[in-house]
Amino acid sequence: MRLRNLTGIPEVAAGTDIAALIADAACAQGVVPGDVLAIAHKIVSKAEGRVVRLADVVPGEAARRLSQETGKRPETCELILAESRRIVRRRRGTLICETHHGFVCANAAIDLSNTPDGTAVLLPRDPDASARRIQAAVSAAVGGRVGVIITDTHGRAFRRGIVNIAVGVAGMEPIVDHRGSTDREGRILTATEQALADELAAASGVLMPKDGGTPVVVISGVATEPGPGGADRLVRAAEHDLFRG
């Protein structure tokens, strides 16, 4: 398996046709069918206009209260509340939220770093749909199916440090189901669903330094199953989750 950066991706602005941009670069840089592209969500969010000037945000009453409790700006709190289904945990300045997509992460995945000053970058409204659009464009350009994973860096329960995870997936099965296959002793494996899209997202994170300069990683030499994708399939339903509370 080999990972490399797709180079020459310019800064994008709202309205940039990011699918065409990535498809052109992929074609020019030897992406072939079977490859998987991991794409930092931030360029997708920017292209989709999911950048908010904090000065334009009008905090409501709930945001003002949350601001007093957390020490965060009221405008930031307003965005966090708007992006959240609910707040899962809070302690001092830390807010762990469940986004409307179902992701459980700090500050509803709102990013205030490496964005134009005074702005916040939100997740795409529907990262799976974004992934599908890019996947269709790149697959058409290179003449065969590629996988596309849109990534974000999230913290984890129990473990320190952030890792890159999949927030949107298209063109491949995000989970490899080993249930029913056998181990080397010939016994049936149980409870073995491998989160392949998250493992590939994590791998791509190594090549996405946090300064944001290399937002697209090409992964070659990995076998993926064709499928519609869907990072929503990586979200554990609340009723099966022992920690969402």
Add this chain to the structure above:
Amino acid sequence: MRLRNLTGIPEVAAGTDIAALIADAACAQGVVPGDVLAIAHKIVSKAEGRVVRLADVVPGEAARRLSQETGKRPETCELILAESRRIVRRRRGTLICETHHGFVCANAAIDLSNTPDGTAVLLPRDPDASARRIQAAVSAAVGGRVGVIITDTHGRAFRRGIVNIAVGVAGMEPIVDHRGSTDREGRILTATEQALADELAAASGVLMPKDGGTPVVVISGVATEPGPGGADRLVRAAEHDLFRG
């Protein structure tokens, strides 16, 4: 970044000098200083004699009670309790435990699949020490520092599917600390500790099919900081953890 399997690793038994075995294979297969070796814990555990015949386990009173509550074998419950600091969550047959190492995972990381019939494989007693032994042997053999990550596949809170994570690290910093560095707009990044060892472990998981046949992955072309390692540094302390409860 490139990942490949180290081939020709035979089945190991208790007492196998796994450090010498991997060092020889690494030398023969072109591992060079700067590479990182990801090693499935199971071969390390087997070499260290951390394989238990369930028939030899005498369940105590607590294990018998847990067996009745969960439907698991009393012998398995005895092992789970022995490997655990405490049980963090339980629901029907699911036990999420905190191991003596501090890892929060199902069944205290005890593995009953892909092991000789009627046996269980436990984590190494001190996976960081195991990693250090292997790291020293491989580094001496190839003439310079390599990184070593011992891996296991764990489930996660909030997300479906298992991913490979680091349970032992040597010869490299497991966490890259971006705090104090600047983003592309020149602002200081905060709260950005990247769990590099976990991202590399996840990447290696793609090349470790669950049948256990390819337990060592060589990762080339990744910049790591020299350091003593320690997967214990990837464990979030209970007092900073919002979900351990």
